[in-house]
Amino acid sequence: EAQVTQNPRYLITVTGKKLTVTCSQNMNHEYMSWYRQDPGLGLRQIYYSMNVEVTDKGDVPEGYKVSRKEKRNFPLILESPSPNQTSLYFCASSLGTANGYTFGSGTRLTVV
Amino acid sequence: AQSVTQPDIHITVSEGASLELRCNYSYGATPYLFWYVQSPGQGLQLLLKYFSGDTLVQGIKGFEAEFKRSQSSFNLRKPSVHWSDAAEYFCAVFLNDRGSTLGRLYFGRGTQLTVWP
Numbered sequence: 731e732a733q734v735t736q737n738p739r740y741l742i743t744v745t746g747k748k749l750t751v752t753c754s755q756n757m758n759h760e761y762m763s764w765y766r767q768d769p770g771l772g773l774r775q776i777y778y779s780m781n782v783e784v785t786d787k788g789d790v791p792e793g794y795k796v797s798r799k800e801k802r803n804f805p806l807i808l809e810s811p812s813p814n815q816t817s818l819y820f821c822a823s824s825l826g827t828a829n830g831y832t833f834g835s836g837t838r839l840t841v842v
Numbered sequence: 843a844q845s846v847t848q849p850d851i852h853i854t855v856s857e858g859a860s861l862e863l864r865c866n867y868s869y870g871a872t873p874y875l876f877w878y879v880q881s882p883g884q885g886l887q888l889l890l891k892y893f894s895g896d897t898l899v900q901g902i903k904g905f906e907a908e909f910k911r912s913q914s915s916f917n918l919r920k921p922s923v924h925w926s927d928a929a930e931y932f933c934a935v936f937l938n939d940r941g942s943t944l945g946r947l948y949f950g951r952g953t954q955l956t957v958w959p
Contacts, residue, residue, distance in 0.1 A: 763947075770851065772932060772951035773886075788946075820886065822947075828874035828893060828936040831947060833886045 732757045736821050736834035743811055743841055751806045751837050753821035761826035762804035766790065766817040767836075773820065779804055780826060811841040845869060846935045848950035856958045857925050863918040863953050865933030874936035875916040876947075877907055881929045889931075892916060903927070928957040 734755045743749050755762065763778040765788075775788030779798040793815055795807040804823075808815060821834040847866045855861055867873055877889040890901025897909040907918045916933060930952045938945035 765949075770951060772848075773949040775946060775948075778946065824947075826945075828891075828938075828945070831876075831888070835885045 732832065734821055734823050734832050734834040736819075736837050739835065739837060741837060741839050743839070745812055745841055746810050749808050749811060749839075751808075751819060751821075751839070753804045753806065753834060754802050755804075755821075755823040755832070756802065757823060757832065758801065759823035759825055759832075760801065762798070762821065762823045763788070764794070764796065764804070764806050765820045765822065767820060768817050776806070776819075811839075813841045815839065816841050845873075845937060845948040846933050846950040848931075848933050848953050850953045851951070852954045852956065854956040854958060855923050858922050861918075861920045861923045861927070861955070863931050863933075863955070865916045865918065865950060866914050867916065867933075867935050868914065869935065869937060872909075872911065875907075875909060876934040876936070877901065877905070877916075877918045878932045878934060878949075879903075879929050880932065880952075886932070889918070923955075923957055925957045925959060928955055930954050 737752045760781045764776040765773040767773045774790045776794050777788050777796040779785040782798055785796050819837045824831040849864050875892040878886045879889050880886050889905050890899050892899050892909045900906050905920050909916050932952045933950040934947050936947050
C-alpha cells in the first residue's frame with residue numbers, strides 16, 4: 731500500500747531535549763515536505779526536499795532541521811525543542827508536481 | 843504573502859442544509875487548486891482538485907467546487923450536509939517555481955464545520 735509513515739504519532743517531551751520525528755514513504759517520490767498545523771493558522775511548511783541531499787526552507791523553518799540522505803526518508807529534527815513548537819506535524823511526499831500529494835497521519839508533539 | 847484565504851473560521855449548519863465554504867487565492871495565473879478535509883484526530887484527505895478545463899469539479903463524499911477566475915475563488919459546496927461532514931476543511935493552492943513544473947503546496951487557515959442534528 732502506498733503510504734507515508736510518520737513516527738511517533740504522539741510525543742511529549744521537555745524543553746531542550748533533542749528529538750527526531752521520522753517520515754518514510756514507499757512511493758519513490760522525489761519530493762518530501764514537513765508541515766506544522768496550529769489552530770487558526772492552517773498548515774505551514776517547515777522544510778521541503780526536492781531530492782536526495784537537496785533541501786530548502788519553507789515558511790517557518792526556525793528551530794528545525796531536516797536531512798535527506800536517502801529518497802525514502804525525511805526526518806525532522808528539533809535540536810532544542812521549545813514550548814512554541816508544540817503542534818501537529820505532517821509529513822507529505824509527492825512527485826513534486828501538482829499531482830499526487832500523500833500525507834502521513836500526523837505527529838502530535840507537546841513540549842513542556 | 844497569503845496565497846490562499848478562507849474567510850470563514852467556523853461555520854455551523856443544520857443536517858440536511860446546503861453548504862458553501864469560501865476560498866480565495868491571490869496569484870496571477872490560474873493556479874492548481876485543492877480542497878482537503880481533516881476529521882477529528884485524522885490526517886488530511888483530498889476531496890477534489892482543479893487543474894484546468896471544466897470549472898465545476900466533482901469530488902468525493904458528494905462535494906463539488908467551482909473555480910471562478912473573475913473572483914479568484916474556488917468555493918466548496920454540498921447540497922445536503924450529513925452529520926459525518928463535521929470536520930475542518932482546508933483550501934490549498936499549488937504554485938510552480940518559476941519556469942518549472944515543480945513547486946509548493948500552500949494551505950489556507952481552514953474552516954471548521956459544525957453540523958447540528
